[in-house]
Amino acid sequence: MTFAGPTQAWPRAARLDAPRVLDRIFAITGVRLVLEGPCPGGEVGAAYVRWPDGRRSVLTAARTQCGPLADRARTAGVPTARHELTARVDGVRVVVQQRLPGRRRPPSTPPWCGRCCRSTASSPTCSPGRRRSSPPSCI
Structure with a gap:
């Protein structure tokens, strides 16, 4: 399995206009979600929203x-x-997805590299601490 390099990446998703999307969701479904504000980071402009019963969720694109x-x-x-x-x-x-507790992870070595290194410690293609541009064949 190979992954596309930076020049072959999937097209970037358009940013959501959260207030407009929430108005359209109301028109389509009759559910009125309240915009609480933007989520930090991310690519599509995800936003925190609140349901009429008070639950908090995340609006995003898929x-x-x-x-x-x-x-x-x-x-x-x-x-x-x-x-x-x-x-x-x-x-x-x-x-609109469930908001799970937690916090944003700091950047780190991809988890699949650590799994591969533990399972194939003698492999010349994956050594501890080495960053890879594609996943190893062991996953």
Whole structure:
């Protein structure tokens, strides 16, 4: 398996206009979510929102319909956010997902490299501390 390099990366997603998206979600579903503010970092302009019952969630964009896969991962014990609402708004799939507790991770060596290095310690292609541009064949 190979990953695209920087020149072959997927096209960058357009940033969400959260107030407009929330108005469209209301028009489509009848659910009025309240915008609390932007999420720090990220690529698409994700925003914190609040449901009428007070629950807090995250509004973001999605390229695929990965909710069922996230459900399977969560069932297996992976801390994955539940998709609480999905809609296609003006040609963009938007997701309102469960807000999980936690904080932003600092940059680090990709976790797949650490797993590979532990399982193939003598491999010349993956040594501890080495950063890779693509995942190893062991995952």
